[in-house]
Amino acid sequence: xxxxxxxxxxxxxxxxxxxxxxxxxxxxxxxxxxxxxxxxxxxxxxxxxxxxxxxxxxxxxxxxxxxxxxxxxxxxxxxxxxxxxxxxxxxxxxxxxxxxxxxxxxxxxxxxxxxxxxxxxxxxxxxxxxxxxxxx
Numbered sequence: 076x077x078x079x080x081x082x083x084x085x086x087x088x089x090x091x092x093x094x095x096x097x098x099x100x101x102x103x104x105x106x107x108x109x110x111x112x113x114x115x116x117x118x119x120x121x122x123x124x125x126x127x128x129x130x131x132x133x134x135x136x137x138x139x140x141x142x143x144x145x146x147x148x149x150x151x152x153x154x155x156x157x158x159x160x161x162x163x164x165x166x167x168x169x170x171x172x173x174x175x176x177x178x179x180x181x182x183x184x185x186x187x188x189x190x191x192x193x194x195x196x197x198x199x200x201x202x203x204x205x206x207x208x209x210x211x
Contacts, residue, residue, distance in 0.1 A: 079099075082095075095185055109138065110201070111200070125170040126173075128201045144209050150184060
């Protein structure tokens with residue numbers, strides 16, 4: 076594996092992700108933000124943040140697979156959330172948990188969540204982008 080996930084001493088332990096990753100691969104993958112559109116371009120989870128986050132993660136996994144990578148190769152995730160408030164954290168966690176269960180993964184790379192006013196389409200509630208590092 077080209078990614079080592081670390082929770083450094085002296086930093087708070089985030090239950091949902093690691094605080095840092097150390098990448099040692101030879102090829103970088105920069106994935107554009109993925110939204111809750113399925114392969115047919117249909118919105119998945121209209122008005123449902125958890126379902127949209129799940130679909131974003133599934134789309135990230137599909138894109139990584141095309142590049143010969145998996146979530147084990149992800150060094151960093153950025154999640155953009157429309158009209159974010161801390162009260163929505165359980166929905167974000169639910170979406171991530173559902174996606175990781177479907178994908179059979181336990182990887183918890185560093186994640187930065189950003190509240191935004193809007194995304195490319197008024198129906199979109201979340202967008203997830205990834206940076207991955209692979210040796211192959």
